[in-house]
Amino acid sequence: MSHKDKVVNLSMTKRLHAGKCLTCFEAGFYLSAQTALLIATAAMLWHPKESQLEDPLKAGYENVCNDPWTRDEINGFSYPKYEDSECENTVDIYYQWTSILQLYFAFFVIQWFRMALVFFALCTQSVSIIKLFEGLGCAQCCYGLACLIILHLYRFQPAGRAAAMDYKTMDEHKDLVKAYRDAWELTDEMPDSGQYIRGRFLLGLVIYIWVGGFFFCCFSCIIAAIHVKKYGPALAA
Numbered sequence: 176m177s178h179k180d181k182v183v184n185l186s187m188t189k190r191l192h193a194g195k196c197l198t199c200f201e202a203g204f205y206l207s208a209q210t211a212l213l214i215a216t217a218a219m220l221w222h223p224k225e226s227q228l229e230d231p232l233k234a235g236y237e238n239v240c241n242d243p244w245t246r247d248e249i250n251g252f253s254y255p256k257y258e259d260s261e262c263e264n265t266v267d268i269y270y271q272w273t274s275i276l277q278l279y280f281a282f283f284v285i286q287w288f289r290m291a292l293v294f295f296a297l298c299t300q301s302v303s304i305i306k307l308f309e310g311l312g313c314a315q316c317c318y319g320l321a322c323l324i325i326l327h328l329y330r331f332q333p334a335g336r337a338a339a340m341d342y343k344t345m346d347e348h349k350d351l352v353k354a355y356r357d358a359w360e361l362t363d364e365m366p367d368s369g370q371y372i373r374g375r376f377l378l379g380l381v382i383y384i385w386v387g388g389f390f391f392c393c394f395s396c397i398i399a400a401i402h403v404k405k406y407g408p409a410l411a412a
Contacts, residue, residue, distance in 0.1 A: 199293070199294065199297055200398070201394070201395065201398045202290045202293035202294060203290075204394070205286075205290045205391070206287065206290040206291065208387075208391075209283050209286045209287045209290060210287060212283050212383075213280070213283040213284065213287055215376070216276055216279055216280045216283060217280060219276055219372070219373055219376050220273070220276040220277060220280055224366070224367055224368065225368070225370075225372060225373055226273065228269065228367070228369070232367060232369055233269060235369070236267070236268045236269040236338060236369060236370050237267045237268075237269055237270070238265040238266075238267070239265060239266055239267075239268045239334040239337060239338055240255060240262035240264070240265055240333070240334060240337065241262075241264045241265060241266045241332055241333050241334040242262055242263055242264055242333060243333055244333055244336075244337075244342070255333060255336070255337035255342060265334070266332070266334045268329075268334055268335060268338045268370055269370060271329045271335070272329060272330075272335075272338075272370060272373050272374070272377065274325075274329075275322070275325055275326050275329050275330075275377070276373070276377075278322045278325065279322055279326070279380065282315070282318060282319055282322055285311060285314075285315050285318070286315065288311070289308055289311050289312060289315065292304055292307060292308045292311075293308065296308060323384065326377065326380065326381060326384075327381065329377075330374070330377045330378065330381065335374065335377075338369070338370045338371070338374050339370070339371060339373075339374025339375060339377070339378065340371060340374070341374075348375075351371070355368060
């Protein structure tokens with residue numbers, strides 16, 4: 176068997192033909208992760224305090240200054256322009272972040288559906304379901320790459336960093352979160368955060384994609400190697 180065939184046989188698509196439980200375990204692990212991400216993204220997308228802002232709070236996020244930050248030569252940090260300073264370029268962060276959350280919600284729905292197809296394929300050994308799984312995977316890769324580029328563009332542009340208050344230190348962020356929780360407990364009602372929580376969530380999503388993606392890649396390789404060692408290399412036979 177050539178090296179190319181060995182690599183191809185490591186893919187989940189080929190392992191589905193073998194109908195073994197290790198693939199089912201791998202799909203279940205992915206399905207759990209995608210379910211959690213799907214729920215979290217839905218919460219950021221449709222929660223009243225995050226998605227249904229009213230003026231003047233909403234207006235403040237519809238025209239966020241997107242000019243390059245000003246560097247403070249004294250402490251070496253950069254800060255966004257002050258509200259009373261002249262701004263040449265503004266963006267609607269509220270719309271942009273809603274759009275990227277919608278894109279990733281659809282991405283996680285597709286991923287969830289693909290992992291569900293794994294269980295159907297293992298139960299039925301249907302070639303059509305396996306081909307559907309494979310076809311959706313190719314389309315999802317292209318779609319996911321576009322989402323990744325848009326996510327980085329919207330989140331890390333000057334306006335996105337300003338809305339998420341990236342200029343604050345970690346201690347200041349902790350104080351903000353503490354004040355937010357204290358206000359919640361005091362009024363027994365979730366306070367408005369503007370787009371701050373959305374911004375922190377999108378930052379966490381970026382970290383998940385790179386760190387979690389690396390972890391899942393290693394996890395898949397380990398499962399595939401165990402699969403081949405246990406059941407042999409001729410998985411599609």
